[in-house]
Amino acid sequence: MPKYMVTSALPYANGPLHLGHLAGAYLPADIYARFLRMNQQEVLFCSGTDEHGVPITITAEKMGITPMQVVDKFHSIIAEDFRRFGISFDNFSRTTRPEHMKFAQSVFLELLEKGHIVPRDMKQLYCPDCKRYLPDRYINGTCPKCGSEDARGDQCESCGTWTEPFELVNPKCGICGAVPETRDTRHWFLLLDHFQGWLEGWLGEQSDWKTNVLKYCHSWLGDGLRERAITRDISWGVPVPLEEAKGKVLYVWFEAVLGYISSTKEYFAKAGKDPEEWKKYWQSSDARLVQFIGKDNIVFHCIIEPSLLHGLGGYTLPWNVPANEFLNISGEKFSTSKGTGIGLADYLEHFDPDPMRYALSVNAPESRDSDFSWMEYQSRNNELADVLGNFINRTLKFTSSKFSGKVPEAVNDTVLLGKAEETAADMAVLINSFKFKKAIGVAMELAREGNRYFDTAKPWKSLKTNPEECAVTVASCLNLCASLAVIFEPFIPFSTEKIRRMLGLDKLSWSDAGTVLLKPDHELGNAEILFKKLEDGFEEVMNKTEISVEEEQAAPEAPETTQVDFEDFMKIEFKVGRILTVEDIKKANKLYKIEVDTGDRVRTVVAGMKKHYSKEELQGRLVSVVCNLKPAKLCGVVSHGMLMASDGEAGVFLIEPGADAKPGDTIR
Numbered sequence: 244m245p246k247y248m249v250t251s252a253l254p255y256a257n258g259p260l261h262l263g264h265l266a267g268a269y270l271p272a273d274i275y276a277r278f279l280r281m282n283q284q285e286v287l288f289c290s291g292t293d294e295h296g297v298p299i300t301i302t303a304e305k306m307g308i309t310p311m312q313v314v315d316k317f318h319s320i321i322a323e324d325f326r327r328f329g330i331s332f333d334n335f336s337r338t339t340r341p342e343h344m345k346f347a348q349s350v351f352l353e354l355l356e357k358g359h360i361v362p363r364d365m366k367q368l369y370c371p372d373c374k375r376y377l378p379d380r381y382i383n384g385t386c387p388k389c390g391s392e393d394a395r396g397d398q399c400e401s402c403g404t405w406t407e408p409f410e411l412v413n414p415k416c417g418i419c420g421a422v423p424e425t426r427d428t429r430h431w432f433l434l435l436d437h438f439q440g441w442l443e444g445w446l447g448e449q450s451d452w453k454t455n456v457l458k459y460c461h462s463w464l465g466d467g468l469r470e471r472a473i474t475r476d477i478s479w480g481v482p483v484p485l486e487e488a489k490g491k492v493l494y495v496w497f498e499a500v501l502g503y504i505s506s507t508k509e510y511f512a513k514a515g516k517d518p519e520e521w522k523k524y525w526q527s528s529d530a531r532l533v534q535f536i537g538k539d540n541i542v543f544h545c546i547i548e549p550s551l552l553h554g555l556g557g558y559t560l561p562w563n564v565p566a567n568e569f570l571n572i573s574g575e576k577f578s579t580s581k582g583t584g585i586g587l588a589d590y591l592e593h594f595d596p597d598p599m600r601y602a603l604s605v606n607a608p609e610s611r612d613s614d615f616s617w618m619e620y621q622s623r624n625n626e627l628a629d630v631l632g633n634f635i636n637r638t639l640k641f642t643s644s645k646f647s648g649k650v651p652e653a654v655n656d657t658v659l660l661g662k663a664e665e666t667a668a669d670m671a672v673l674i675n676s677f678k679f680k681k682a683i684g685v686a687m688e689l690a691r692e693g694n695r696y697f698d699t700a701k702p703w704k705s706l707k708t709n710p711e712e713c714a715v716t717v718a719s720c721l722n723l724c725a726s727l728a729v730i731f732e733p734f735i736p737f738s739t740e741k742i743r744r745m746l747g748l749d750k751l752s753w754s755d756a757g758t759v760l761l762k763p764d765h766e767l768g769n770a771e772i773l774f775k776k777l778e779d780g781f782e783e784v785m786n787k788t789e790i791s792v793e794e795e796q797a798a799p800e801a802p803e804t805t806q807v808d809f810e811d812f813m814k815i816e817f818k819v820g821r822i823l824t825v826e827d828i829k830k831a832n833k834l835y836k837i838e839v840d841t842g843d844r845v846r847t848v849v850a851g852m853k854k855h856y857s858k859e860e861l862q863g864r865l866v867s868v869v870c871n872l873k874p875a876k877l878c879g880v881v882s883h884g885m886l887m888a889s890d891g892e893a894g895v896f897l898i899e900p901g902a903d904a905k906p907g908d909t910i911r
Contacts, residue, residue, distance in 0.1 A: 244284070244285065244529075245284070245285075245529050245530065245531045246285040246286070246287075246523055246524055246527065246529060246530045246531070247276075247279050247284055247285065247286040247287070247530075247531050247533060248286075248287055248289070248503075248507070248524040248525065248530055248531065248532045248533070248559065249272055249275060249276045249279070249286060249287065249288045249289075249533050249534075249535070250272070250288075250289055250290055250503045250532070250533070250534045250535065251268045251269050251272040251288075251290040251330075251332075251534075251535045251536075252267075252268045252290070252534075252535070252536040252537065252540050252544075253290055253291055253292060253293040253338065253499055253502050253503075254290075254292055254293065254321055255292070255293050255296075255298060255299075256292035256293065256294045256299065256313070256314040256317040256318050256321065256337075257298045257299050257301075257302040257313060257314075257317060258302070258317060259317065259320050259321065259324065259586050259587065259588060260321055260324060260586070260587050261577050261584035261585055261586050261587065262570065262577060262584075262585045262586075262587065262590065262599070262603065262615060263569065263570045263571075263572075263577025263584065263615075264537075264577075264587075265328065265587060265599075265603060266567065266570040266603040266606075266607060266608060266613075266615075267536070267537035267567045267569070267570065267608070268535045268536050268537055268540075268567065269290075269325065269328075269330050269535070270328075270330070270600060270603055270604065270607075271535050271565065271567065271607065271609075271677070271679055272288065272290075272330075272533075272535035273288070273329065273330045273331055273733075274604065274674070274679050274733040274734055275533065275535070275674065275677070275679075275733075276288040276331060277331060277732060277733035277736065278671075278674045278733045278753070281729070281732060281733070281751070281752055281753040282671075282752070282753045282754075283752065287333050287334075287507060287510065287524055288331060288332050288333050289332065289333055289334045289335075289336070289503060289506040289507050289510060290332055290334075290335055290336070290502075290503070290506065291334075291335055291336030291337050291338060291502050291505075291506045292314065292317070292318045292321055292322075292335075292336075292337050292338065293338055293495065293499045293502065294314040294318070294337055294338045294339040295338055295339070295479060295480040295481060295492070295493075295495045295498065295499070296378070296477075296479070296480060296494075296495035297378045297380070297381055297475075297477055297479075298380075299313055299314060299479055300477065300478070300479045301418060304845070305838075305840075305844060305845035306844060306845075307843055307844050310479045311339070314337070314339055318337055320588070322335050323588075324587040324588055324591070325587075327587075327588075327591050327596060328587060328591070328596045328599075328600070329596055329597075329600070329736050329737060331736075333510055334506050334507070334509055334510035334513070335506070336502065336505065336506035336509050338481075338498065338499055338502045338505075340505065340509065342505055342508065342509060342512075343481075343498075343501070343502055343505035343506075343509075344481045344482075344498075346501060346504065346505045346508070347481050347493060347497075347498035347501050347505075348481060348482070348483075348484040348493075350498075350501055350551065350555065351431075351473075351483070351484060351493060351497075352484055353555060354433070354551070354554050354555065355431070357554060358434075359433060359434050359437055359554045360431050360432065360433055360434070360473065361431065361432055361434060361470075362429055362430070362431050362432070362487075363429070363430060363431075363432050363470075363472075364427065364428075364429050365427075365428060365429070365430055365472065366409070366425050366426065366427055366428075367408075367425070367426055367427075367428045367430075367476070368382055368396075368408050368409075368414060368423035368424070368425060368426075369423055369424045369425070369426045370416040370418065370419065370421055370423050370424075371421065371423075371424055372416065372419050372421040372863075373416060373418050373419055373421070375476075375477070376426070376428065376475070376476040376477070377396070377408070377416060377417070377418075377423055378396070378475055378477065378494070379395065379396035379397035379406075379407075379408055380395045380396060380397050380398075380417070381395075381396070381416065381417040381418055382395065382396030382408045382411065382414050382415070382416070382417055382423065383395060383396075383411075383414070383415050383416075383417040384396070384411030384412055384413050384414040384415060385411060385412035385413055386399035386401060386402060386404060386406065386411070386412075387404075387406070387410050387411065387412060388402055388404045389401055389402035389404070394406055394411055395417070396408035396411060396414070398539075398542070400539065404466075405463055405466070405542060418823075419823060419862075419863065420824070420862045420863070421863075428476060429488075430472040430473075430474045430475075430491070431472070431473055431474045431483065431485075431488065432470040432471060432472050432473065433470065433471050433473045433497065433547075433550075433551075434470045435468040435469060435470060435471055435546070435547070435550060436467070436468050436469060436470060437550075437554070438468065438549075438550040438553060438554070439464065439467065439468045441553060442460075442464060442468070442546065442549065442550065443464055445549065445553075445560070446460050446461070446464070446545070449563075451563070451676075452563060452564065452565075453564075453565055453566060453609075453610070453677070454610075455538060455566065455568065455610065456538075456541055456545060456564055456565075456566050459538070459541045459542070459545070460541065460542075460545050460546065463542060463546055464546075468546070472494065473493060473494045473496075473497040474488060474491045474492065474493060474494060475491060475492055475493075475494050476490070476491055477492055478490075478492075479492070480492025480493060480494075480495065480498075481493040481498050496543055496547065497547070497551075499543075500543055500544065500547060500548040500551065501551070503534075504521070504525055507521045507524055507525060508521045524559065525558055525559050526557050526558055526559065527559060530559040531559075531562035531563075532559045532560065532561045532562050533561075533562055533563050533564075533565070534561050534563075534564045535564075535565060535566075535567075536564065536566045536567075537566060537567055537568075537569065538566050538567065538568050538569065539569075540566070541564070541566050544561065544564050544566075545561070545564055548561070549561060563677070565609075565677040567607065567608050567609055568608040568609070568610065568611050568612045568613070569608055569612045570603070570606075570608050570612070570613055570614075570615055571612055571613070571614045571615065572584075572585070572614065572615045572616070577615075585615075585785070589785065590785075593784050593785065595737065596737060597627075597735035597736075597737050597738045597774075598620070598623065598624040598627060598774065599620065600734060600735055601623055601624075601626075601627055601683065601734060601735055602619065602620045602623035602624065603615075604679055604680065604683045604734050605623055605680065605683055605684070606619060606623075606680075607679055607680045609677070609678070609679070609680050617781075617782035617785075620782075621777045621779075621781065621782070624774065624776070624777050625776050625777060626687070627735075627738075627773070627774045628773070628774035628775065628776045629776075630687060630690045630691055630694065631687065631690040631727065631731070631738075631773065631774075632772065632773040632774040633694060634690055634693040634694045634697065634720075634723075634724070634727075635724050635727070635742055635745070635773055636770060636772065636773065637697060638693075638697065638717070638720040638721060638723075638724055639721075639724070639745055639746075639767060639770035640770050641702060641703070641717065642717055642721060642767060643767070643769075643770060645702075645706055645713075645717075646714075646717060648766060648767045649764050649765065649766050649767065650717075650718055650721055650761045650762065650763050650764060650765040650767070651713075651714035651717050651718050651763065652714060652718075652763040652764070653711070653714035653715045653717070653718040653719075653763070654715060654718075655715070655718050655719045655722055655759050656696075656715060656716075656719040659692075659693075659696055659719050659723055660719065660722060660723065660726070660757045660758070660759070661757065662689065662692060662757075663689060663723055663726035663727075663730075663756050663757040664726075664756060664757025664758075665757070666685055666686065666688075666689045666726075666730060666756070666757075667726070667729065667730050667753060667754075667756035667757060669685050670682045670685050670686060670730055671753065673685065674733070679734075683734050686727075686730045686731055686734070689723075689726070689727065689730065690727055693720060693723050693724075693727070696716075696719070696720065696723075697716070697720055700712075700713075700716040702716045702717055718761070718763070721746070721761050721767075722758075722759055722760060722761050724742060724746060725742075725743075725746055725748060725751070725755070725760040725761055726755070726756040726757055726758075726760075727739075727742070728742040728743050728746065728748070728751060729751045729752075729753060729755050729756040730753075730756055732751070738773050738774070741771065741773060742773070744768050745767065745768045745769065745770055745771065746760075746761065746767060746768065747761075747765060747766060747767050747768050748760060748761075814871075815869060815871065816869070816870040816871040817867060817868070817869060817870070817887070817909065817910035817911075818841045818842065818843075818867075818868050818870050818906075818907060818908065818909060818910060819841070819842075819865060819866075819867065819868070819900045819904045819905060819906055819907065819908040819909075819910060820839040820840060820841040820842075820846075820865070820866050820867070820868040820884075820886075820906055821839065821840045821863065821864070821865055821866070821906045822837055822838070822839055822861050822862060822863060822864050822866060823838045823839065823840055823845060823863075824837070824838040824862075825837050825838075825858040825861045825862060826858075827853075827858075828849070828877075828878050828879070828880055829878075829879075831853075831877075831878045832853065833851045833853050833854055834849050834850065834851055834852075834853060834877060834878060835849070835850055835851075835852050835853055835858070835861070836849060836880050837849070837850055837852075837861065837886070839866065839868055839884065839886075840906045841868055841870055841884070841906055841907060842905070842906045842907015842908070843907060846868075846870070846883040846884050847880065847881065847882060847883055848868065848882055848883065848884045848885065848886060849875075849877040849878070849880050849882035850882075850885070850886045852886070852888075852895070852897070854895075855894060855895045855896075856897070864897065864899065865899055865900050865902075865904055865906075866886050866887070866897050866898070866899065866900075867886070867887040867897075867898045867899070867900060867910055868884050868885070868886060868887070869884055869885040869887065870883075870884050872884060872885055
């Protein structure tokens with residue numbers, strides 16, 4: 244029997260996750276792992292937070308805390324959000340653990356010894372304003388292949404090209420926007436070209452992988468693999484274990500993909516088991532490594548990670564990498580930084596996890612990008628209530644009322660239960676093929692069949708005219724409820740737990756679907772509502788603090804004669820700030836989203852400056868900021884302050900502090 248090693252992409256610990264993350268790599272992995280467990284397969288489901296690299300240090304600078312405090316904070320938030328959504332990791336680890344760092348260093352040294360890593364003197368871009376070397380992903384510019392102006396120094400997301408910083412047209416610092424300098428430095432390179440031929444042969448054998456995954460891989464291989472620097476001149480990361488590389492760290496894409504192995508090792512160590520048992524999943528011919536990711540991670544899991552594992556020798560290679568496309572909202576990619584994200588915790592504050600698990604499963608971006616809308620969510624939530632919830636509720640309530648809450652003495656309808664057995668078999672084929680979207684559709688069709696069966700049999704009538712026939716109907720429907728609890732378990736586990744509790748059943752196996760689990764005289768639990776229907780306008784609870792631009796600009800001005808006490812005026816906190824970034828806000832003609840450094844933190848401010856200043860004119864400017872205003876949501880972006888400006892016949896002008904002022908200085 245094979246052993247399954249299931250992984251989900253390691254989320255970056257520099258902020259909370261949103262629904263796009265859940266739909267891409269975590270919900271499908273959880274569905275698959277739960278299904279395998281229900282089939283008595285040996286399976287481990289491991290992941291962890293990716294906690295190194297420049298994004299962490301930048302977040303730390305913005306928050307005014309240390310990088311370790313950043314990752315401690317967001318690891319806890321991410322882990323808790325996953326728990327509340329029912330993502331059933333066997334182990335959820337961290338790449339800042341000493342054990343992971345030692346393992347990553349040992350892999351570096353082994354590949355170095357085998358000649359797959361070599362040192363090279365090179366030129367690197369350095370930002371004179373930020374006073375730091377710029378990692379690839381923090382260099383922005385124009386893609387040399389497709390012309391996109393949003394390309395990064397490591398990849399253009401618009402066309403998928405794997406880029407190099409010096410290939411970009413008009414490169415700029417992705418942090419402050421300054422033009423970087425070129426400086427000499429030494430780094431260690433992974434010779435990916437060593438693995439070109441092997442990868443072509445190995446990937447050529449993966450005929451059952453998703454088309455989108457293989458297409459991406461063949462595109463990169465077609466361009467020819469090149470050596471890539473795997474060390475960086477930054478302070479936060481896994482130190483390079485060489486004396487001559489003091490002060491350098493391993494680049495995050497090299498060491499992070501090793502986090503799956505270190506997480507597995509941690510699982511066995513924490514469980515008090517044989518510490519060498521991890522090898523059964525990572526160094527065994529009967530192990531199947533299944534890695535769930537989003538399409539933006541294909542290169543790391545299908546090119547880089549296999550190259551590392553092959554270079555080490557004796558490691559389990561990916562058996563399948565069912566990468567999903569993107570979940571969009573209103574046509575845009577989910578992105579918290581762009582104000583288009585719906586956070587997991589924000590959602591869970593108002594709604595139960597299972598309706599969203601169901602909605603994302605039905606609308607999964609398995610083969611192409613899909614679009615999320617609250618209207619779609621409402622439709623799927625109500626579908627659960629009207630179909631599955633209705634069948635379970637009507638069956639149990641009828642049994643409680645007419646049969647004293649016990650399973651009646653009767654022979655079950657073999658045709659109905661045969662459909663349940665057939666459904667489970669069809670779903671097994673689909674889930675094993677990573678077609679979760681089709682699988683959940685097949686499951687819901689069986690619930691519809693249950694309602695049709697109940698309506699056609701009319702037990703409320705047969706109870707009086709033919710009690711034996713009524714008993715058959717009720718017993719059969721009750722056992723169909725049990726089968727539905729089985730086949731929906733991987734998708735909506737909290738709800739199926741309720742169904743089992745109402746039926747008086749313990750944990751079930753996949754093979755239980757279509758069988759008679761509820762014998763005559765079995766006592767049922769109390770019936771309860773599984774899903775609450777949502778009325779129109781329900782989504783306003785997610786936007787209750789949002790006001791429109793029109794409402795903001797129509798707010799009445801205070802009369803000139805209005806006076807305030809000195810004490811009230813002194814409550815307002817004015818500070819000097821420096822504008823770091825300026826972004827457009829979708830569908831807002833007058834507003835910018837501006838990140839302002841006010842000394843104590845970097846705060847987001849929404850300001851109506853678009854008609855008066857270009858983004859370039861605002862970049863790096865010193866401004867006067869009101870810092871203690873109550874946060875307000877404008878066009879989906881929460882603003883934590885206000886920029887001070889004059890407004891007269893000559894136009895609108897920002898009030899600027901003196902040239903020697905610094906962010907955080909108090910304005911009196």
